Amino acid sequence: MGQTVFEPWNDPNEKPLIQFKGVTKRFGEFTAIDNQTLDIFPQEFFALLGPSGCGKTTMMRMLAGFEAPTEGTILLAGQDIAPIPPNKRAVNMMFQSYALFPHLSVWDNIAFGLKRDGMAKQAIGDRVAEMLKLTRLEQFARRKPHQISGGQRQRVALARSLAKAPKLLLLDEPLGALDAKLRQDTQFELMDIQEKTGTTFVIVTHDQEEAMTVASRVAVMDHGRIVQADTPARIYENPNSVYVADFIGDVTIIEGTAKRAAEGYDITFAEGQPVLHAVSDVELTQGQRCSLAIRPEKVSITAEKPEDKRNTLKGKILDIAYLGNLSTYHVELPTGQIIKAQTANTRRLSRRALTWEDEVWLGWTDTAAVLLEQ
Amino acid sequence: MRRLTWFNVTSLTLGFAFLYLPMLLLIVYSFNESKLVTVWAGFSTKWYGTLLSNDAFLDAAWVTVQVAFVSSSIATVLGTMAAYVMVRGGRFMGRTLFSGMIYAPLVMPEVITGLSLLLLFIGIGLDRGIFTIILAHTTFSMCYVSVVVSSRLVSFDRSLEEAALDLGCSPMQAFRLVTLPIIAPAVISGWLLAFTLSLDDLVIASFTAGPSATTLPIKIWSSIRLGVSPEINALSTILIAVVAVGVITASIITKRSALRQQAEERAAERL
Amino acid sequence: MRRAVLILTPYLWLLALFLVPFIIVLKISLSDIALAIPPYTPTLDFSEGWRGFKDFLSALDFENFIFLTTDDLYWKAYLSSVRIALIATTLTLLVGYPIAYGMARAPEHWRATLMLLVILPFWTSFLIRVYSWMGILSGEGYLNQFLLWIGLISEPLTILNTPVAVYIGIVYTYLPFMILPIYAALERMDGSLLEAAEDLGCSRLTAFWLITVPLSKNGIIAGCFLVFIPTIGEFVIPSLLGGSQTLMIGKVLWEEFFNNRDWPVASAVAVILLLILIIPIILFQRNEQKQREADG
Numbered sequence: 001m002g003q004t005v006f007e008p009w010n011d012p013n014e015k016p017l018i019q020f021k022g023v024t025k026r027f028g029e030f031t032a033i034d035n036q037t038l039d040i041f042p043q044e045f046f047a048l049l050g051p052s053g054c055g056k057t058t059m060m061r062m063l064a065g066f067e068a069p070t071e072g073t074i075l076l077a078g079q080d081i082a083p084i085p086p087n088k089r090a091v092n093m094m095f096q097s098y099a100l101f102p103h104l105s106v107w108d109n110i111a112f113g114l115k116r117d118g119m120a121k122q123a124i125g126d127r128v129a130e131m132l133k134l135t136r137l138e139q140f141a142r143r144k145p146h147q148i149s150g151g152q153r154q155r156v157a158l159a160r161s162l163a164k165a166p167k168l169l170l171l172d173e174p175l176g177a178l179d180a181k182l183r184q185d186t187q188f189e190l191m192d193i194q195e196k197t198g199t200t201f202v203i204v205t206h207d208q209e210e211a212m213t214v215a216s217r218v219a220v221m222d223h224g225r226i227v228q229a230d231t232p233a234r235i236y237e238n239p240n241s242v243y244v245a246d247f248i249g250d251v252t253i254i255e256g257t258a259k260r261a262a263e264g265y266d267i268t269f270a271e272g273q274p275v276l277h278a279v280s281d282v283e284l285t286q287g288q289r290c291s292l293a294i295r296p297e298k299v300s301i302t303a304e305k306p307e308d309k310r311n312t313l314k315g316k317i318l319d320i321a322y323l324g325n326l327s328t329y330h331v332e333l334p335t336g337q338i339i340k341a342q343t344a345n346t347r348r349l350s351r352r353a354l355t356w357e358d359e360v361w362l363g364w365t366d367t368a369a370v371l372l373e374q
Numbered sequence: 375m376r377r378l379t380w381f382n383v384t385s386l387t388l389g390f391a392f393l394y395l396p397m398l399l400l401i402v403y404s405f406n407e408s409k410l411v412t413v414w415a416g417f418s419t420k421w422y423g424t425l426l427s428n429d430a431f432l433d434a435a436w437v438t439v440q441v442a443f444v445s446s447s448i449a450t451v452l453g454t455m456a457a458y459v460m461v462r463g464g465r466f467m468g469r470t471l472f473s474g475m476i477y478a479p480l481v482m483p484e485v486i487t488g489l490s491l492l493l494l495f496i497g498i499g500l501d502r503g504i505f506t507i508i509l510a511h512t513t514f515s516m517c518y519v520s521v522v523v524s525s526r527l528v529s530f531d532r533s534l535e536e537a538a539l540d541l542g543c544s545p546m547q548a549f550r551l552v553t554l555p556i557i558a559p560a561v562i563s564g565w566l567l568a569f570t571l572s573l574d575d576l577v578i579a580s581f582t583a584g585p586s587a588t589t590l591p592i593k594i595w596s597s598i599r600l601g602v603s604p605e606i607n608a609l610s611t612i613l614i615a616v617v618a619v620g621v622i623t624a625s626i627i628t629k630r631s632a633l634r635q636q637a638e639e640r641a642a643e644r645l
Numbered sequence: 646m647r648r649a650v651l652i653l654t655p656y657l658w659l660l661a662l663f664l665v666p667f668i669i670v671l672k673i674s675l676s677d678i679a680l681a682i683p684p685y686t687p688t689l690d691f692s693e694g695w696r697g698f699k700d701f702l703s704a705l706d707f708e709n710f711i712f713l714t715t716d717d718l719y720w721k722a723y724l725s726s727v728r729i730a731l732i733a734t735t736l737t738l739l740v741g742y743p744i745a746y747g748m749a750r751a752p753e754h755w756r757a758t759l760m761l762l763v764i765l766p767f768w769t770s771f772l773i774r775v776y777s778w779m780g781i782l783s784g785e786g787y788l789n790q791f792l793l794w795i796g797l798i799s800e801p802l803t804i805l806n807t808p809v810a811v812y813i814g815i816v817y818t819y820l821p822f823m824i825l826p827i828y829a830a831l832e833r834m835d836g837s838l839l840e841a842a843e844d845l846g847c848s849r850l851t852a853f854w855l856i857t858v859p860l861s862k863n864g865i866i867a868g869c870f871l872v873f874i875p876t877i878g879e880f881v882i883p884s885l886l887g888g889s890q891t892l893m894i895g896k897v898l899w900e901e902f903f904n905n906r907d908w909p910v911a912s913a914v915a916v917i918l919l920l921i922l923i924i925p926i927i928l929f930q931r932n933e934q935k936q937r938e939a940d941g
Contacts, residue, residue: 093537147639396817463648472655477930493670581902
């Protein structure tokens with residue numbers, strides 16, 4: 001009797017809210033989005049993640065109506081949205097720069113969209129009050145954007161975009177301008193509001209921590225394509241490519257040749273080094289080049305050779321990155337390759353056993369690493 | 375960080391002296407007792423008296439103000455439209471020609487513009503008078519307005535317009551409710567520029583005024599042709615004073631509101 | 646639909662009141678003078694139908710243009726105008742650049758006031774400002790009075806009604822047009838570029854020539870066009886300050902039109918002037934477009 005897990009993408013009875021079908025977007029010679037097919041389900045908090053220029057903002061702007069696909073269709077609740085101009089879509093956007101109207105008060109900014117709908121004055125008043133309460137801006141209602149702080153402006157932008165209760169809310173790098181502490185608090189606030197209002201959120205960000213924190217699913221993008229769209233856990237633990245493994249979090253990639261073995265593969269990666277073993281479902285041919293991706297926190301680092309781990313390697317500590325709660329050790333193998341191992345600093349600095357130049361043993365189990373094609 | 379060298383200070387001082395000395399001399403000698411402008415004979419305000427009772431001048435001044443007001447207002451509307459088309463219009467047939475027609479009047483010698491407009495009016499049989507001057511002034515003023523407004527539009531944050539569209543505005547509404555209020559200062563300064571150009575214009579007015587209408591510049595011109603006169607000095611002083619007061623007031627108001635805005639922003643951050 | 650109205654309204658206005666008049670000027674330049682109202686022939690009379698139109702076309706000729714080449718006055722005036730414009734533009738640049746430079750280097754809180762001081766004369770009447778120089782440069786004018794008084798000269802200098810007065814007048818009137826674009830370009834310039842140059846071994850002067858001047862190039866070009874092109878056709882300044890000695894085409898055009906009442910010849914003068922100016926105008930417009938695209 002546990003909590004029902006929110007996984008509409010795995011449920012065949014669920015109908016997606018947004019469907020990209022073979023969407024391509026070209027700007028002259030440049031292809032921004034390449035033949036993209038994707039489903040986003042209602043009430044998801046969906047993140048588009050990737051470096052600058054990967055196409056994430058273009059996808060969002062196509063949903064908002066400020067760009068039109070060169071090829072393919074985009075459906076919103078089953079309807080083709082291409083012929084619908086941005087002012088008539090049930091989609092609202094929270095802009096990166098907030099785009100608050102400087103000549104209107106906070107109250108008027110939030111009411112702006114409602115007035116365009118021809119809502120009754122009383123109804124507008126009620127709805128704006130509701131939005132002000134939701135974003136805790138009641139006492140700033142009469143102020144103009146330049147009279148409130150950056151964090152407050154961000155909340156006004158959010159309130160304004162939620163006022164019309166859109167089916168879909170697009171958030172364009174909404175937390176970029178906030179300092180780290182405020183950003184964290186706001187991330188949780190956003191998740192709260194999303195749950196409370198039951199709106200589908202699509203967020204565009206280049207900050208992987210942000211995506212991993214807030215999203216129900218993350219789509220990692222590269223040069224106009226979605227490389228992997230999955231829950232944060234699966235993205236992290238089961239990346240489908242070297243690109244995703246490398247993009248999210250810290251990772252060591254070991255390249256080698258694979259040979260079929262019990263439950264998985266044996267990987268030979270260098271002369272004179274022990275053969276590594278990994279349990280994997282991936283289909284590889286005999287002798288195929290592959291990559292083994294292992295997260296630093298899954299690698300143990302000890303002075304003595306570990307008895308309980310299938311994969312063990314010997315090396316010398318080259319560098320230690322001290323992060324307060326964790327330390328990341330860069331260990332150099334005799335082949336010259338560097339493997340990263342991370343442990344919590346459970347003991348104080350002066351009492352730590354390991355230091356630079358120490359000879360150490362690294363170890364990980366045969367299920368800890370992910371085997372990927374090159 | 376940027377420090378002024380003695381060269382900078384000298385060039386600034388000499389430069390501004392050069393710009394202002396002639397006007398100062400004009401003003402000082404408008405209070406000259408003697409009719410010979412350049413020979414000082416004592417302080418007197420009598421020339422202001424004769425000026426203000428000179429009906430011809432006053433009539434011409436009234437015509438000039440009317441023409442300036444009407445032409446600058448129409449020019450502002452047309453110029454703003456033109457600016458919007460140039461900056462946001464995208465590609466359309468004949469855009470190069472349009473762009474050429476917007477920029478060319480800025481540098482076109484006035485004798486050519488004046489002559490061509492006069493020949494047009496004659497050609498279509500339009501009687502010359504206040505109306506034709508208004509048409510002429512509107513035409514060259516709108517180009518100046520469009521330059522001022524388009525340079526504001528270029529730096530205008532488009533995401534504000536997109537936000538308006540996103541919230542349900544038609545493009546026309548977005549312009550009216552969001553863009554226009556924000557670019558209003560540029561539009562107003564465009565209007566002021568058009569007003570000044572019209573007020574000051576001699577050549578084009580001479581061509582297009584015809585025998586019935588006289589503007590103040592035309593009147594001043596015919597007076598100057600006869601030589602330097604203290605009445606003109608007095609008139610000049612009045613015009614300079616009016617403009618100076620206007621410009622200084624406008625800049626004080628803008629500065630005050632900018633300072634207030636800055637202070638409010640700083641206060642907000644501290645909360 | 647709306648878009649069409651938005652584009653067409655200013656477009657049609659300009660076509661009707663800017664472009665069409667030029668075509669008319671061209672037509673008149675091909676006509677002959679007549680003692681009639683209007684004082685030229687042939688006039689286009691649609692009531693005659695197609696035959697009337699053909700008669701009309703056959704009556705046009707290049708007589709006036711040929712006339713312009715026969716009389717010395719005209720080509721001398723064109724040449725003189727271009728020469729005066731070139732000299733005046735250079736002088737304005739030499740005077741305006743240091744002022745713009747000083748403004749750009751001034752402390753932040755002075756700049757707005759300095760801008761104001763440069764713009765203020767521009768808002769006051771152009772006619773009056775030129776007029777003020779008459780009082781300064783004449784034989785009994787303030788300049789001569791001053792120079793005589795301090796003993797620098799023993800006899801009044803003749804400046805008024807010579808080309809020198811015209812130069813002074815043009816520099817004075819067009820100075821804001823030169824200062825503002827240059828100031829805008831200098832103000833935008835990143836001060837750390839100069840520091841980098843000095844760090845790499847440049848003297849102040851070399852840094853100025855190698856860094857500042859090239860980076861303000863656009864402003865210089867814009868300023869020069871804004872002075873050069875209108876100056877060629879200037880009328881008021883040469884009339885008030887230049888006297889009969891100074892030959893400028895703007896004056897010639899005015900006199901042809903108002904004094905000689907020879908509209909066809911005046912039109913021919915205008916057409917040739919336009920042809921001379923077309924290339925600079927196109928270059929000016931191209932430069933503005935480039936600036937727009939670079940900023941936007």
